[in-house]
Amino acid sequence: MKSSSQLAEDAGSVVASSEPGKQSANPLVRLLNKPKLKLPLIVIFVAGIFLLYFASSQPDRFGFYRDDSMYVVMGKALATGQGYRIISLPNEPLQTKSPPLYPFLLSLIWKLTPEFPQNLTVMMLLSSAITILFLGFTFVYLVRHGYAYKWQALIVVVLAAINWRTIVLATGMYSEMLYAALSVVALYLAEKYEKGRDNWVVGCAVGVLTGLAFLSRSAGVALLLALALYFLLRRQRKGLLPVAAAGIVVLGWLAWGYLNSAAIQDTNAGSYETYFQTLRALIARDGQASWSALFGVIAKNALGLVLISIPVVCLGLAYESVIYFGFAFLFIAAGFVRQSRAKLRLMHIYVVTYLLVHLLWPYTSYDRFLMPLLPFLLLFMLIEVEAIFALIWKVFASQKELIGRASAAFIGLALVVLAGATLYNYGLGIYRSLSLAAFGRGPQPASEDAEAMEWIKSHTDPSDVVICYRDPLYYLYTGRKAARSSLVRDGAFLQSTQPGAEETATTLFRIVNDNNARYWVSTRSDFALEYQPDVERQNYDAVLEGNRDVFEPMFESADQSTRIYRINKR
Numbered sequence: 309m310k311s312s313s314q315l316a317e318d319a320g321s322v323v324a325s326s327e328p329g330k331q332s333a334n335p336l337v338r339l340l341n342k343p344k345l346k347l348p349l350i351v352i353f354v355a356g357i358f359l360l361y362f363a364s365s366q367p368d369r370f371g372f373y374r375d376d377s378m379y380v381v382m383g384k385a386l387a388t389g390q391g392y393r394i395i396s397l398p399n400e401p402l403q404t405k406s407p408p409l410y411p412f413l414l415s416l417i418w419k420l421t422p423e424f425p426q427n428l429t430v431m432m433l434l435s436s437a438i439t440i441l442f443l444g445f446t447f448v449y450l451v452r453h454g455y456a457y458k459w460q461a462l463i464v465v466v467l468a469a470i471n472w473r474t475i476v477l478a479t480g481m482y483s484e485m486l487y488a489a490l491s492v493v494a495l496y497l498a499e500k501y502e503k504g505r506d507n508w509v510v511g512c513a514v515g516v517l518t519g520l521a522f523l524s525r526s527a528g529v530a531l532l533l534a535l536a537l538y539f540l541l542r543r544q545r546k547g548l549l550p551v552a553a554a555g556i557v558v559l560g561w562l563a564w565g566y567l568n569s570a571a572i573q574d575t576n577a578g579s580y581e582t583y584f585q586t587l588r589a590l591i592a593r594d595g596q597a598s599w600s601a602l603f604g605v606i607a608k609n610a611l612g613l614v615l616i617s618i619p620v621v622c623l624g625l626a627y628e629s630v631i632y633f634g635f636a637f638l639f640i641a642a643g644f645v646r647q648s649r650a651k652l653r654l655m656h657i658y659v660v661t662y663l664l665v666h667l668l669w670p671y672t673s674y675d676r677f678l679m680p681l682l683p684f685l686l687l688f689m690l691i692e693v694e695a696i697f698a699l700i701w702k703v704f705a706s707q708k709e710l711i712g713r714a715s716a717a718f719i720g721l722a723l724v725v726l727a728g729a730t731l732y733n734y735g736l737g738i739y740r741s742l743s744l745a746a747f748g749r750g751p752q753p754a755s756e757d758a759e760a761m762e763w764i765k766s767h768t769d770p771s772d773v774v775i776c777y778r779d780p781l782y783y784l785y786t787g788r789k790a791a792r793s794s795l796v797r798d799g800a801f802l803q804s805t806q807p808g809a810e811e812t813a814t815t816l817f818r819i820v821n822d823n824n825a826r827y828w829v830s831t832r833s834d835f836a837l838e839y840q841p842d843v844e845r846q847n848y849d850a851v852l853e854g855n856r857d858v859f860e861p862m863f864e865s866a867d868q869s870t871r872i873y874r875i876n877k878r
Contacts, residue, residue, distance in 0.1 A: 354440055357469050361436040364741040365479040367428050368754055371781030373837065374792075376481035378579070380431070381780045382406070383414030387422070394580055396783035396790055398773050398823050401580045404565035409523040410483040424784055431481050439478035442489035443469050446683045449496040455647070455655060456687055463690060467730075468683045471624055472737025473675055479741075483524050488680035490521040491531050491658075498535055498550065499654050506546050515553025522558050526583055527677070530665040532558060534658035541652075574822040575815075576791055587670045609667045609674075617674035622685050623726075624733035636689070636726055639696075643688030646695060659684055693723055753781060756831040760870050761785045763863045768827060775819060775875075776829035791823040793830075793848070794838065812847040825875055828852065828859060832869040 371377035378394070382403055385395045392408050393400045414431055421427040443465050450461040468474055477484050494517035501510045518535060522528030532554045539547020565582040578586060591601035619636035620627055648656040659681055666677050678685070700720045753761065757778060764774060764786045772789075776782050779790035795815060819825070830852065835844040852859045852873055859873035 353466075354444075357440055357443070358436060360470070360738070361439065361475060361478045362433075364475050364738075364744075365429075365432050365436075366744055367425070367432070369744075370425070370428055370480070371753060371757075371778050371784075372833075373480075374778060374780065377778065377780035377784060379406075379411055379481045379483065380414060380418075380428075380784060382408070382411035383418050384424075384784070386411055386415035387418035394576075394780075396780045397576050397579065398789045398791060399574075399576075401576070402568045403580050404568050404582050405526075405580055405586075406483070407523040407526060407561055409520060410486050413486070414481065428481075432479055435480060435482070435485060436478050438489055439469075439474065439485045442485055442492060443683075445489060445492040445496065449492050449655075450683070450687065453496065453499050453653075453655075455653075460687065460690055460694075464683050464686045467686050467734065470734055470738055471621070471682060472734070472741055473621060473624070473679060474682065475737070475741045477676070477679060482676070484676055484679050487521055487525040487528060490517055490524060491528065491680060494518045494521055494531060494535075495654055495658060498538070501546070501550065502539065502542065502544060502654075508549060511546060511549035512553055514550035516557075518550065518554035519557025522554065523561060526561075527662065527665060527669075527680075529558060530662040531658060533665070534654065534661040537661065538654045538657050541657075575795055575819045576822070578795065579792075583670060587668065590670045605670065606667045608672075609669060612672060613666055613674045613677060614663060617678055618685060621675050621678045621682060622689055623730045624737050625729075633726065633729060635722075639692045639726070640685055640689045643690070643692035643695075647688065647691055655684060693727070696723060753785060754833070756833055756865070756870050757781065757785075759865050760829045760831065760863070760872055763872060764788060764827065764829075767862070772826040773823050774827045774829060775823065775825045777831065777834040782829070789823075791819065791825065793819065793828070794835065794844075795819075809847050809850055812844075813851045816848065816851050820875055827862075828873040828875055830871045830873070 378396075381394060381396045382392065385391060385393045386408070390400075392403050392411070394403055413434065417427055417430050417434065418424075421430055446468070447461045447465045450456040450464065451458055455461075456464065494514055497510055497517065498514045501507065501514055504510070514535070518528065518531050521531050532551065535547065535554070536551045539551065565584075569582060569585065573581070587605075590605060591598050615637060616627070616634070618640055619625065619633055620629075622640060623633055623636055625633060644656065644659070662681060669677070696719060700717075760776070761782060764782070768774070768786075768788060770787060774782055774786070774788045774790045775793050776790055777793050779792045782788065782790040793816075820828070830845075830848065832845075834848075835841040838844050852871075858876055860876055861871060862874045863872040864870070
């Protein structure tokens with residue numbers, strides 16, 4: 309009789325490798341292989357996903373997370389010939405943080421349809437189309453390069469498509485899906501280039517796509533490093549061509565950031581400074597880099613990004629639910645080990661490199677960071693779940709001991725719970741996306757901000773600077789320069805404790821002075837994405853109300869959710 313480890317090896321051999329085109333008894337595979345049905349199935353899938361994204365789009369939520377409105381501001385700057393700047397800020401600084409490819413695509417839409425906010429719908433459709441392309445490229449990559457059978461790739465792609473976080477990115481203006489699509493095509497061509505003859509055209513294409521992926525997100529440096537390591541391990545000199553081509557693009561953007569980095573670091577610096585500058589500020593102690601602070605960043609990211617966020621993203625969970633399903637990380641990690649142990653390949657190297665690069669990232673949007681990896685992570689989980697189910701089946705078929713069968717039954721029950729929770733969360737996410745979208749279909753901001761914007765347009769001078777929590781949004785709708793009502797670097801984990809009232813007052817007056825601001829807008833939804841938002845709002849309200857000689861109330865909504873103060877100079 310085989311041992312449990314041997315049974316696991318046997319079960320894993322089914323999914324450790326895959327041979328595209330191999331005949332299978334799986335009815336789903338036979339259906340996918342029928343030429344007459346292949347095209348209709350593709351059309352039905354694409355149409356269904358596109359309709360889901362269209363029905364889930366929420367134009368009135370535009371600007372809630374700030375990044376989407378910031379991308380549109382930069383797209384408008386490019387479209388109107390003002391350069392790659394953040395034209396919503398009072399000093400209109402050059403942008404050296406976010407690479408320009410995605411804003412460039414938005415600028416093309418702005419040129420074709422310059423009427424804002426009507427052009428938001430077209431921008432959202434662009435995101436949906438890019439997401440569908442990413443899903444299609446992923447299916448082709450996994451199947452043709454032997455990472456998965458067709459039915460496995462189909463399950464992975466469907467789950468990735470209906471994940472509620474994917475829906476958020478596919479119906480907003482974010483760069484993750486553009487990066488994901490470019491990176492998957494680059495991975496596909498890189499393996500094709502490595503296996504085939506020395507085709508310099510394909511090699512250049514790999515380099516160009518890798519460079520474009522980097523120009524969509526700085527995290528694309530992980531793709532370049534993965535390619536370099538992949539060709540190095542295989543001792544193939546032809547890998548120098550794509551690596552060199554991509555390296556030129558990367559060095560070009562780094563040079564742009566270095567030559568245009570602002571000498572003056574005001575309260576808006578977090579919006580435009582390079583990631584290196586943000587990281588240096590994060591780990592600085594008395595003006596010097598602190599190794600202990602750097603290790604603290606790595607440790608926080610290792611916990612938040614890898615151990616916590618991977619199961620959260622794959623299962624479609626909210627972060628507070630991870631304590632119940634944290635064990636799912638073991639399935640994903642085991643699936644990765646099972647497949648990569650059979651043969652370490654480019655996709656495995658890329659996943660590890662991507663995670664390692666983000667251990668140094670100074671921001672904590674962990675779930676968004678993982679979305680370009682979602683299909684690969686789901687594949688690892690599927691591989692392990694399939695292997696364990698195969699093992700359980702063999703245990704029941706070959707062993708008569710009650711203890712062995714009881715253990716197998718317990719593991720099987722855990723897998724059923726995991727699968728059930730995943731399907732429930734995915735269904736709940738779709739339901740909530742559709743329900744929230746049903747409340748507002750027009751291209752207008754949320755009601756709280758809409759009231760404030762209407763008052764600002766009617767009662768302020770075009771030269772006035774407004775301080776508010778969603779500053780790019782206010783600029784786009786009112787035409788007034790705007791700055792954020794909190795330090796933009798707060799997106800990084802620069803603070804481990806909630807600031808007190810005195811520190812809040814210092815920050816508030818510094819923001820006003822740095823931007824020469826004339827008006828301050830306060831809404832009930834401010835600081836929703838910050839650490840302890842209720843406490844943050846209370847601290848700011850105390851300062852605003854306690855300094856009536858400086859902050860003169862000018863407007864209050866009927867439900868008291870929105871207040872606007874005029875700032876009088878001391």
